Amino acid sequence: MKPFVAAVDWGTSSFRLWVLASDGTVLAEARSDEGMMKAISLGFPAVLDRHLGDVGAGADLPVMICGMAGARQGWREAPYLDTPAALDDLGAQAVTIDGQIRDIRILPGVAQRDPDWPDVMRGEETQLLGAIGQGTRSGLVCMPGTHAKWVELRDGVVRRFATVVTGETFAVLREHSILRLALDGQPQPEADDPVFLETVRAVYQDPALGVARLFAIRAGPLLGVRDPAQGAARLSGLLIGMELAAARARFGSIGKVQLVAAGRLEGVYRAALRAVETSVETVDADVAVRAGLLGAARTIW
Amino acid sequence: MKPFVAAVDWGTSSFRLWVLASDGTVLAEARSDEGMMKAISLGFPAVLDRHLGDVGAGADLPVMICGMAGARQGWREAPYLDTPAALDDLGAQAVTIDGQIRDIRILPGVAQRDPDWPDVMRGEETQLLGAIGQGTRSGLVCMPGTHAKWVELRDGVVRRFATVVTGETFAVLREHSILRLALDGQPQPEADDPVFLETVRAVYQDPALGVARLFAIRAGPLLGVRDPAQGAARLSGLLIGMELAAARARFGSIGKVQLVAAGRLEGVYRAALRAVETSVETVDADVAVRAGLLGAARTIW
Numbered sequence: 001m002k003p004f005v006a007a008v009d010w011g012t013s014s015f016r017l018w019v020l021a022s023d024g025t026v027l028a029e030a031r032s033d034e035g036m037m038k039a040i041s042l043g044f045p046a047v048l049d050r051h052l053g054d055v056g057a058g059a060d061l062p063v064m065i066c067g068m069a070g071a072r073q074g075w076r077e078a079p080y081l082d083t084p085a086a087l088d089d090l091g092a093q094a095v096t097i098d099g100q101i102r103d104i105r106i107l108p109g110v111a112q113r114d115p116d117w118p119d120v121m122r123g124e125e126t127q128l129l130g131a132i133g134q135g136t137r138s139g140l141v142c143m144p145g146t147h148a149k150w151v152e153l154r155d156g157v158v159r160r161f162a163t164v165v166t167g168e169t170f171a172v173l174r175e176h177s178i179l180r181l182a183l184d185g186q187p188q189p190e191a192d193d194p195v196f197l198e199t200v201r202a203v204y205q206d207p208a209l210g211v212a213r214l215f216a217i218r219a220g221p222l223l224g225v226r227d228p229a230q231g232a233a234r235l236s237g238l239l240i241g242m243e244l245a246a247a248r249a250r251f252g253s254i255g256k257v258q259l260v261a262a263g264r265l266e267g268v269y270r271a272a273l274r275a276v277e278t279s280v281e282t283v284d285a286d287v288a289v290r291a292g293l294l295g296a297a298r299t300i301w
Numbered sequence: 302m303k304p305f306v307a308a309v310d311w312g313t314s315s316f317r318l319w320v321l322a323s324d325g326t327v328l329a330e331a332r333s334d335e336g337m338m339k340a341i342s343l344g345f346p347a348v349l350d351r352h353l354g355d356v357g358a359g360a361d362l363p364v365m366i367c368g369m370a371g372a373r374q375g376w377r378e379a380p381y382l383d384t385p386a387a388l389d390d391l392g393a394q395a396v397t398i399d400g401q402i403r404d405i406r407i408l409p410g411v412a413q414r415d416p417d418w419p420d421v422m423r424g425e426e427t428q429l430l431g432a433i434g435q436g437t438r439s440g441l442v443c444m445p446g447t448h449a450k451w452v453e454l455r456d457g458v459v460r461r462f463a464t465v466v467t468g469e470t471f472a473v474l475r476e477h478s479i480l481r482l483a484l485d486g487q488p489q490p491e492a493d494d495p496v497f498l499e500t501v502r503a504v505y506q507d508p509a510l511g512v513a514r515l516f517a518i519r520a521g522p523l524l525g526v527r528d529p530a531q532g533a534a535r536l537s538g539l540l541i542g543m544e545l546a547a548a549r550a551r552f553g554s555i556g557k558v559q560l561v562a563a564g565r566l567e568g569v570y571r572a573a574l575r576a577v578e579t580s581v582e583t584v585d586a587d588v589a590v591r592a593g594l595l596g597a598a599r600t601i602w
Contacts, residue, residue, distance in 0.1 A: 080524075111524055118521040147479070147516060163516035165478065172477040177469050178448070207509040208550035211543045215448060215464035220419040223381075223412055242512045249509040 003027055003061050005301065006052060007293035010069035011035045011123060016289075017051050019061070024294050028055035036068040044075035045100070062103040064297045066126035066289065070095070070106040080111035080120065085158040087129040090292075091299035107296055110158050119163050123289070124149045124260075130291030131260050131283040132156050140251055143260045143285070144269045146171075150247045162250050164243040170236060173214070179235060182218045186232035191267035195230045197275045199237025200244070204276045207245035213238055240272045254278050260285050302326055304362050306602065307353060308594035311370035312336045312424060318352050320362070325595050329356035337369040345376035346401070363404040365598045367427035367590065371396070371407040381412035381421065386459040388430040391593075392600035408597055411459050420464050424590070425450045425561075431592030432561050432584040433457050441552055444561045444586070445570045447472075451548045463551050465544040471536060474515070480536060483519040487533035492568035496531045498576045500538025501545070505577045508546035514539055541573045555579050561586050 004022040008015070013035040019028040030051040039047045048063065070078030078095045094105035109122035124143050128151060131141065137156040143149040146167035152159045174183045189196040203210050217234050220226030248254045257278050259269055262285040273280045305323040309316070314336040320329040331352040340348045349364065371379030379396045395406035410423035425444050429452060432442065438457040444450040447468035453460045475484045490497040504511045518535050521527025549555045558579050562570055563586040574581045 112520075113524050113526050115521070115526045118517050118524050118526050120520050120523060162513045163520070164512050165515050166512075168478050169474075169512075169515075172473045173470075176473040176477050178466065206550060208543075208546045210547070211465050211467075211470075211511075211540075212463045212547040212551055214466050214470075216419050219413075219421050219464070220416070222421060223414050223419050225414050225416045225419050239512075242509075245509045246511070246513040249507060250513055 001025055001027060003058065005294065005297040006055075006057055006061055006063045007290055007297070008048070008063060008065040008069075009123060009126070009289045009293070010039070010065050010067040010074075012068050013037055015039070015047065015051070017055065018290055019055050019057060020290065020294050022298075024291060026290070030055050036071065036074050039069070039075070040073065044069060048104075059101055062105075062297070062301055064094070064105055064107065064293045066107040066293060066296075067123035070109065071122055074106075076106060078106040078108040080109045081125070083110060083112045083158055083160055085110045085125070087125065087132060087156050087158065088299075090125060090129055091296035094296065094300070103301070105300070107293075110161070112160060114160075117160070117162065119161055121149055121161065121163070124151070125158065126292035126296065127260050127285055127288040128153070128158065128292065129295050130288035130293075131258065133291050133295060134288070135258050135281060135283050139256060139258055140247075140254060141258045141260055142247070142269060142273070144265045148243060150251065152251055162247065164246055166239045166243045170239055173235065174232070179214065179217050179231070182221055182228065182231040183235060186229065188264070189233035189236050189268065190264075191271035193233045196233040196237040196268075197271060199234050200241040200272045200275050203238050203241025204245050204248075207242055207249075210238055210242040210245075236268070237272075240269070244272065244276055244278075258283060260288050262286050302328060304328055304359065306595065306598040307356075307358055307362050307364045308591055308598070309349070309364060309366040309370075310424060310427070310590045310594070311340070311366050311368040311375075313369050314338055316340070316348065316352070318356065319591055320356050320358060321591065321595055323599075325592065327591070331356050337372065337375050340370070340376070341374065345370060349405075360402055363406070363598065363602055365395070365406055365408065365594045367408040367594060367597075368424035371410060372423055377407060379407040379409045381410045382426070384411060384413045384459055384461055386411045386426070388426065388433060388457050388459065389600075391426060391430055392597035395597065395601070404602070406601070408594075411462070413461060415461075418461070418463065420462055422450055422462065422464070425452070426459065427593035427597065428561050428586055428589040429454070429459065429593065430596050431589035431594075432559065434592050434596060435589070436559050436582060436584050440557060440559055441548075441555060442559045442561055443548070443570060443574070445566045449544060451552065453552055463548065465547055467540045467544045471540055474536065475533070480515065480518050480532070483522055483529070483532040484536060487530065489565070490534035490537050490569065491565075492572035494534045497534040497538040497569075498572060500535050501542040501573045501576050504539050504542025505546050505549075508543055508550075511539055511543040511546075537569070538573075541570070545573065545577055545579075559584060561589050563587050
């Protein structure tokens, strides 16, 4: 099959490239940790060229990029689309990198310029474009991660969205707070961990108490009234429970959610959402970002 | 006046000693950063002896200590009193350090061995003993700090309490999360900062949305829709607002609160509590801990 586009998801700390045929078939791929943070010093063109060489891309193969490469501190700033943002417009709004032998474009992120709820995304909008091609074009979408995004879609338009820094809060509390003494070396919980699910449910029911439950993760084992091995499950359940309650408060209901996720996180969020009576359908996050990059490429080439 | 006792508040990261007359008059004092963390390597007796020498304490002056020196990893473990814990019993339950030329005792902390709400305090119980001598013996007490404590008292008995790790969460998010980009170099807010107070009120009214407001501290200035200088005021207001809402959820009402605090934190919490219609009376935290140590000493010597 003939290569149609090199699709690149260029995040803060990761780089992923797929050579795609026009029907989306993956002909080759490359991954590395040369995300924006490393590419700033290595040079964005050098990183991209090396990966294109590794996968044997022809000199005329165009490149479609999403993510932090389009941030102000990235390769070239791709100005945000403002909410309400039509996902079908993403390709047309991509910026072109000048002075390259091939056609290289970077997709815009989406900004919510509401002074009460200012918010930004870069990369997730491309996953959303891919997801709406496979699932529904309207409804609530949950995209878990370091900075989880909750997005209200209506007919392919991002109406409003909310970022909840669940993954990052877990990481900084585990590494830098008193809770490190209770979580030392513990893996993140599996989706069927009963302590995790019970904590999600309890916090979702009474989210105001969430912050009053953090210290107990340390005090419980200290006093011998809780199993020391449950610390990570409790912290994860607590933060995800607070996230779900925040989404309910912001969007009115989370009765039905489209989950764009992959791997362990997909299982954990699906289980957490089901524990609070949410109906969940999953779109694989990797499939979604490739489909979004391909969809945007098709509107141009 | 004749020295009656050396009163020592020995925290995780600070050491404070006062030579007190029997009526509580401060005859001499010493402070350092030789809290438990440093004293573990320096040796607790060496740290104490040096400070006693500096203030010219006689060889027969007894020493009453509260705080982390009584933790398992401290000088000598002073087992917790369990809730419901009568503050008047603290002195009688102090442990004696053997093999010293003078009488040295460490006061116990208080433990809440409820598997749903396990919690511990060390040091605050002594402030409480001092505070009830000056204020009310019943009601809700707020003790702000790295690990803020909310305590329900009835006739001098600690019925139940809750720790909210507000100060520590502020510190780890400021130093280690994406929010550091929005807070860099900003001081903590003053008590009359309108953005701080407005944030406290908004989060107190709808605490479930608290975690959904964190990322906006970064996104607002990035999009130019919020003043970049307001980041610390917003984060502080958000965390204190969540703390007040958690206290309301846990104790039913925070309509009337005794605040045991000092310095900037006293002003900030008084303003935050008044912003949510709470009636506040303050007991100075330094005065309270001295009064508590003196009160406990009087029950023994």
